[in-house]
Amino acid sequence: MPIRSAAVVGAGLAGLACARALAEAGVAVRVFDKGRSPGGRLATRRVEAEGRRLGFDHGAQYLTARGDGFGAVLAAHAVQWPEVADREGAHVGAPGMSALPRALAAGLDVAASRSVIGLSRDNDGWHVAHHAGDLARAPAPESPPERAGPFDAIAVAVPHPQAVPLLPAELSARLASVRVAPCWALLAAFAERLAAPDTLRPASGAIAWAARDSAKPGRSAEAECWVVHAGPDWSRAHLERKPDEVASLLLAELGALTGPLPAVLHGAAHRWRYALVEAPLGAPCLADAAAGIGACGDWCLGSRAEHAWDSGTALAKALLGS
Numbered sequence: 001m002p003i004r005s006a007a008v009v010g011a012g013l014a015g016l017a018c019a020r021a022l023a024e025a026g027v028a029v030r031v032f033d034k035g036r037s038p039g040g041r042l043a044t045r046r047v048e049a050e051g052r053r054l055g056f057d058h059g060a061q062y063l064t065a066r067g068d069g070f071g072a073v074l075a076a077h078a079v080q081w082p083e084v085a086d087r088e089g090a091h092v093g094a095p096g097m098s099a100l101p102r103a104l105a106a107g108l109d110v111a112a113s114r115s116v117i118g119l120s121r122d123n124d125g126w127h128v129a130h131h132a133g134d135l136a137r138a139p140a141p142e143s144p145p146e147r148a149g150p151f152d153a154i155a156v157a158v159p160h161p162q163a164v165p166l167l168p169a170e171l172s173a174r175l176a177s178v179r180v181a182p183c184w185a186l187l188a189a190f191a192e193r194l195a196a197p198d199t200l201r202p203a204s205g206a207i208a209w210a211a212r213d214s215a216k217p218g219r220s221a222e223a224e225c226w227v228v229h230a231g232p233d234w235s236r237a238h239l240e241r242k243p244d245e246v247a248s249l250l251l252a253e254l255g256a257l258t259g260p261l262p263a264v265l266h267g268a269a270h271r272w273r274y275a276l277v278e279a280p281l282g283a284p285c286l287a288d289a290a291a292g293i294g295a296c297g298d299w300c301l302g303s304r305a306e307h308a309w310d311s312g313t314a315l316a317k318a319l320l321g322s
């Protein structure tokens with residue numbers, strides 16, 4: 001029987017791809033995300049420091065497409081960033097990376113700040129239990145969860161460890177081989193320009209990548225803004241440290257690469273617990289089309305944003321039976 005309604009859990013790139021494909025096929029779709037806005041790891045943080053407005057893409061740095069599907073997304077909603085010397089066709093959202101998922105979410109019914117805590121099925125269809133806010137950051141409110149539904153189908157589009165408690169056991173059992181590395185990110189702004197090229201990709205040491213975020217096209221930051229990503233080994237070794245400590249350590253590491261740092265206007269660290277896929281599932285998505293449930297995400301195919309897009313598109317097709 002064709003599906004007429006669906007819930008998508010997660011408004012990252014995979015969830016948005018899935019929701020858009022389902023909506024284009026005439027399905028009434030509701031998307032739930034625990035974050036305040038769509039995008040997941042395609043994220044931009046805006047802060048004010050010392051009277052200046054600053055912006056940092058602290059998740060994905062630049063996007064590339066090898067296939068036509070994601071190529072069309074980048075052509076429509078992103079701009080080229082030619083300064084990434086060793087990557088042809090690098091694109092970014094403008095004025096920040098989060099502009100890309102925002103554009104993709106336009107026209108979709110997205111319920112933001114909703115943590116999905118359970119999925120259940122009865123004779124009417126699937127039901128979604130959800131709480132206000134991000135339960136990973138704040139404790140669950142004392143009020144009982146709200147319920148939405150029934151839906152004919154469910155797409156779970158969250159990092160694989162967060163998918164496990166939501167999926168039926170037969171599907172979650174297949175996630176055992178998937179491995180994802182964490183990443184500590186430093187968001188730093190300086191009073192003066194650093195003596196360094198726009199991007200650094202050291203071959204060894206704590207830092208895997210550093211970029212002058214304020215040099216990306218279309219930015220309006222009022223200072224020299226940098227995003228630094230620690231490598232997987234360093235991030236694992238320091239995973240449970242306090243963000244302030246990590247910010248100090250990574251500032252020192254950056255200084256060791258670039259020479260003495262100018263005055264720091266802003267320095268903060270963000271922990272991405274599930275950042276970069278090291279061992280993917282090896283299939284475009286996970287689906288039980290007969291039961292009307294499946295899962296998607298970059299972790300199905302690889303570590304790039306395009307993998308998330310392709311996975312979400314594949315899950316929509318599987319649920320539609322096409």
Ligand SMILES: Cc1cc2nc3c(=O)[nH]c(=O)nc-3n(C[C@H](O)[C@H](O)[C@H](O)COP(=O)(O)OP(=O)(O)OC[C@H]3O[C@@H](n4cnc5c(N)ncnc54)[C@H](O)[C@@H]3O)c2cc1C
Pocket residue numbers: 009010011012013014015032033034035038039040041042058059060061062063064114115116117157158159162183185229272274275276296297298299303304305306308
């Ligand atoms: C530091 C870093 C650097 C990267 N650099 C690049 C790069 O340069 N180029 C590139 O192509 N890719 C890069 N990536 C990878 C890229 O960001 C991801 O592949 C892609 O964004 C994953 O999309 P997704 O939809 O699969 O997952 P996510 O973006 O993680 O989306 C999942 C969504 O699910 C939501 N969610 C989770 N649990 C729940 C719940 N219980 N209820 C409701 N909502 C929930 C989350 O809030 C989130 O919005 C990078 C990632 C990181 C972290």
